[in-house]
Amino acid sequence: MTFHYIKVWDGWVRLNHWLILVLMIVSFATAKAHRMDWHMLSGYAILTLLLFRLLWGLFGSENARFRHFLGSPGAAFRQLGKLGRREPDTEVGHNAAGGWMVLLLLALLLTQAVTGLFSYDQIFSRGPLARRAPEWLVDLASSIHVQNFYWLLGAVAVHVLAVGVYFVAKSHDLLGPMIHGVKKLPVDVAAPRLASPALGLGLLGLSAAIVWGITRLRIGL
Ligand code: HEM
Numbered sequence: 001m002t003f004h005y006i007k008v009w010d011g012w013v014r015l016n017h018w019l020i021l022v023l024m025i026v027s028f029a030t031a032k033a034h035r036m037d038w039h040m041l042s043g044y045a046i047l048t049l050l051l052f053r054l055l056w057g058l059f060g061s062e063n064a065r066f067r068h069f070l071g072s073p074g075a076a077f078r079q080l081g082k083l084g085r086r087e088p089d090t091e092v093g094h095n096a097a098g099g100w101m102v103l104l105l106l107a108l109l110l111t112q113a114v115t116g117l118f119s120y121d122q123i124f125s126r127g128p129l130a131r132r133a134p135e136w137l138v139d140l141a142s143s144i145h146v147q148n149f150y151w152l153l154g155a156v157a158v159h160v161l162a163v164g165v166y167f168v169a170k171s172h173d174l175l176g177p178m179i180h181g182v183k184k185l186p187v188d189v190a191a192p193r194l195a196s197p198a199l200g201l202g203l204l205g206l207s208a209a210i211v212w213g214i215t216r217l218r219i220g221l
Helices: 011-032 036-059 073-081 096-117 135-170 175-180 197-216
Strands: 003-007 182-186
Touching: 011 036, 011 135, 011 175, 011 197, 036 096, 036 197, 073 096, 096 135, 175 182
Parallel strands: none
Antiparallel strands: 003 182
């Protein structure tokens, strides 16, 4: 079989991925160190990246779009059933099982960031929307914000383990393409259509503006 190298992940997907990883560590460290000013800034940055990733999943590069990588649950189970089979990688995006994992990670990250907006530590640190929300909602959001983090860590552990299993069981290198963007695939696999950098910049700006708007909501209260 002959292979060629094609660009599978655009810079936006890769930058988004690794920035979220760094910011998750920053958020954890700043919460532990009680530097809530930095913790909130890190949370706003994560929320911006998540909003951007949702928009990129609708309007961005072909293989980054949700409809490209979200198949039926049956397809996901069939994919997992083939885990022990050694065959060349033919994916230009997430495979059917990986797509659901991506959705879970994004949902848990979004839950973490949104509950942070409503959280109150009962001392002096409040998310920008905590003053506007009823007490029961603030209590609920604060408790989810603490507990969801452990679910998120569990999902990240499964995610990293899955990348390792694909490498060991199938010799599929998923990590390299998430770093440099390029994958070695059979010649009959066509390269995905990548969206323009200008669109990425515009959607990132829009996401940042929305998050900035949310942080401003506390003014006057
Ligand atoms: C905080 C930790 C992490 C989070 C929240 C996270 C989340 C995600 C998300 C949301 C995606 C989908 C990317 C997209 O379509 O935009 C993804 C893909 C990916 N992640 Fe992570 N990730 C984390 C850590 C890691 C680490 C440490 C590795 C290294 C082993 C890794 C390797 C990958 C790879 C290789 C893919 C692409 C998988 C594929 O080709 O289907 N991730 N990750």
